[in-house]
Amino acid sequence: MKIFNSALMSFAVLSISTVTMYAGDIAGKISFDGKAPAVSQIKMNADKQCLSMHPNPVNSEEVVVNGNGTLKNVFVYVKDGLNKKFDVPTTPVVLDQHGCQYTPHVFGVQAGQSIEIRNSDPLLHNIHALPKNSPQFNNAQPLKGMKMTKKFDKPEIMVKFKCEVHNWMNCYAGVVDNPFYAVSDDKGTFTIKGLPAGTYTVEAWHEKYGTQQLKVTVSDKGAAADFKYAGK
Numbered sequence: 001m002k003i004f005n006s007a008l009m010s011f012a013v014l015s016i017s018t019v020t021m022y023a024g025d026i027a028g029k030i031s032f033d034g035k036a037p038a039v040s041q042i043k044m045n046a047d048k049q050c051l052s053m054h055p056n057p058v059n060s061e062e063v064v065v066n067g068n069g070t071l072k073n074v075f076v077y078v079k080d081g082l083n084k085k086f087d088v089p090t091t092p093v094v095l096d097q098h099g100c101q102y103t104p105h106v107f108g109v110q111a112g113q114s115i116e117i118r119n120s121d122p123l124l125h126n127i128h129a130l131p132k133n134s135p136q137f138n139n140a141q142p143l144k145g146m147k148m149t150k151k152f153d154k155p156e157i158m159v160k161f162k163c164e165v166h167n168w169m170n171c172y173a174g175v176v177d178n179p180f181y182a183v184s185d186d187k188g189t190f191t192i193k194g195l196p197a198g199t200y201t202v203e204a205w206h207e208k209y210g211t212q213q214l215k216v217t218v219s220d221k222g223a224a225a226d227f228k229y230a231g232k
């Protein structure tokens with residue numbers, strides 16, 4: 001009996017440490033099949049100052065098909081399966097207005113987390129956020145170097161921002177209730193780091209091509225989540 005008890009004890013200890021240490025990344029790629037739409041250029045003619053900041057034509061960011069046949073600017077996040085509340089990060093996410101464009105064009109933020117909105121241009125921008133689940137805001141930043149801090153109370157996929165001065169300026173925030181999100185890069189890849197072991201619904205969102213979901217089981221070896229979009 002004594003031997004049995006000690007065996008049981010060590011099993012229990014092992015189980016607890018295994019559970020708490022288990023963690024993996026979700027790594028994936030967003031492939032794009034079919035015909036990519038013609039690359040359109042942003043017409044900044046309406047503002048000579050904006051135009052003067054770009055010696056070369058600026059391509060639209062709505063659909064960016066990378067050279068390796070993948071899609072950039074896809075927001076990927078854990079939609080379901082976490083069953084836990086997460087602390088809100090104390091560091092803000094930065095959204096910059098630079099060259100009369102928003103940088104980044106697609107980004108993630110947790111509900112309640114600060115977004116620091118900067119104007120790096122020597123001219124007037126007016127940022128208008130259009131959430132449906134949280135209050136909107138609509139603020140002018142007339143001078144270079146201006147900063148303001150905003151946040152969204154509730155999760156929302158996705159919140160659109162536009163500039164009321166420059167009609168080509170827009171960007172999107174994925175407002176989520178957990179820290180497990182990423183945006184595909186110029187190789188079409190993304191990594192969502194440090195998930196506990198479990199099975200999750202992972203959703204991908206693209207500005208033009210919409211959402212897709214995958215069920216992903218994460219073990220201590222991590223997991224893959226590869227999405228496929230196609231041109232229409």
Ligand SMILES: [Cu+2]
Binds near residue numbers: 100
């Ligand atoms: Cu603007």
